[in-house]
Amino acid sequence: MEFGASQSLSVGIEIELQLVRAHDRDLAHEAGDLIERLAKKKVPGAVKPEVTLSMIELNSSIQTSYAGALAELEEQRAVVCEAAGVLNLGVSGGGAHPFHDWSERRVYPAERFKAVTQRYGYLAKQFTVFGQHIHLGCASGDEAVYLVHMLTRYMPHFIALSAASPFYQGEDTSFQSSRLTAVSAFPLSGHMPFVPDWAAFVEYFETMRGYGIVEAMKDFYWDIRPKPEYGTIEIRVCDTPLTVRRAALLAAYAQALAAWLLEERSRVPSPAVYQVNAFNRFEACRFGYMGQLVDPYARTKKVIGEDILSTAAAVMPQAARLGCVEAVRELAEGVRRGYSDAGWLRARLAASGSLPDVVREAAALWAKPNAAAA
């Protein structure tokens, strides 16, 4: 398995979006109609189906800067919203629909998704959750393996910063992000094994393929995984934020953080990150910025919010070079104020008194040009 070439630290963004009905704000089943309509439009990047008919996925093209990524996402957002409006569909961010009934979901009629349903049963329909994936370009397979190991320590940051799924199946879960729990149910979720380099990873992959457990990289549902076809690593823990702006901010932070890790190379990857990973991940999902994070390198416990702020400060030189100082600063400012999309959603419920209203307001926020939630 060759690791494809890509420009180091280039960025690609994928976001999965909810399609909601106008009359009761439940999830719609009309991804097919929307994608057919969008096929005739000029959309930068790509719009793709996902496992159920209630979701679509936006893919950006390869970007190098925060400004470029944001501009493209905004353009995609506008085109998709316009097309959805013609079909009277709402489009919304957020990691999970607040009150849909998973058994009502219908699988997208394509071979790939039928196979997933056949294999995973009800898990496939329960997988109607909405995430943002961030691709980071790597110069080599070894660099990719290094970054996966090193970034794992920071996954709680991305969970807390993107958290936007406080409600699930009509209930407040008390989590900031309930979405990742749906991912954990899959047998091939979790994390990459602690391999020293790309050659060792390929050996592991071939062994798994030899057993007939996987056929391709896409069969691993890891929180962060190499994507050799693209020459990238892919961060998969983020909930889809409520605005494209926040999606671009997260990508910028990932880019700056990876640049910093590559440049500093101050630490050697330690298998200890995977010992504490499950604890850290839970803390971030449950408590967001207030959660605790065990730093296996420093052998200390930290508060996730504070750890984000000190990391954001540390990566500023790299952010400056990549043109995303303002983005990282904006994200950090939000952490200081305690802002999260999950909090925004809870505030909407408190103000309006019903979950359909929460969905309506989230869709209205998504529909607003250049929106920023606060």
Added chain:
Amino acid sequence: MHEIAWFLPAWPLALEELVRFGALLLAGLLGGEVVYRVAGIPRITGYVLVGVACGPHALGVVQGPLDAGARVFIDLALGLIVFELGHRFDLEWLRRNRWLALAALGESAGAFFAIYGGLLYFDYLPLLAAAAAAVGTATSPAVVMLVSHELRASGQITERMLLFTAVNCVFAYVALTLLLPLLHLEHALGWRAAILHPLYLLAGAALLGFAGSLLLLGLARWLGKREDRQFILLVALVVLVVGCARALNLPVVVALLALGMLARNLDDDHVLLPLRFGHAGQLLFVVLFVLTGAGLDFGNLDTVGAITAVFIVVRFLGKAVAILALGRLSGLRAGGAGLLSLSLLPMSGFAVVMVHDTAFLYPRFGAELAAVVLSAVAVLEIAGPLATQFALKHAGEAHPEA
């Protein structure tokens, strides 16, 4: 023997209305289930067939109108359906999608002029042909609503079917009402009645719906977002509007559609929760359709069968023209327009009422033309649900397990 007879009921038993109501419910339930299991036919068609079997043309078990108590159930069932249909009418959508608005109007106008032309061809008086065309324009709110509930359908065809039905019902009533002056003048009732009568009907029904929607929204705001409270409120207002419309001699359907449409489109602060009618609604609908079946008139099919067939075919074609022409522009996927046209086939049971009203006011409406419309209703009450079910299933919008 004699000393115990005093506590036994007199024979034959004086069966209470409730027994009749319960028996109809039971018969409808079983009939619907049998046709569904045996032939995969929608349960609604089963209810109607049970009604036909019990009706005056067959067993004769059901004769004459129900008493006031049972009537409330029927009115409530119809009221909730028509209100919900009105509530699905989304002005915002039509504003965003002008082609859709044009297609909805075109569907109504197409059906109207197609039937009108067809009847003129058979040498009916233009005025009467127009009245019959207006009646024929409406799709049955009850059938489309119930089939979509039963199939748990959701998607573009379903949404548009409901939207177009709301529009063609309003179109039908408005067209029929606007024909009134001409009918009045024909019968020399004078210009005052000719102008005031339609004005009273349309403005009155709209005002009643408007007042009801204001009350509904105001009280919903006060009650807060609690589904159980809001449901009771809704039932109360629907029944009140039906009652008031009837007392004021206003068209009940227009008043209810206005109530639903205005409640949806005036609700700027979103105080009203989305509607969800559970099993309670289903219960009412069984009896509704059994009674509809009992009231169907197949008696004239042998004499006006050919014209009835033409009526049904041109009506379908008239509906389909605008939908086929504007389908793609309005955002329908390939093949969707044909299915949408088919789904709109059911003819409104209200047509029976409209025909009787018109025939009552104007005996010259013509026994024969009434027979054509009533025969079409009879055929489409049975075939219509089949068409709608076929369309929604083939559109892939039915729930896979429904």
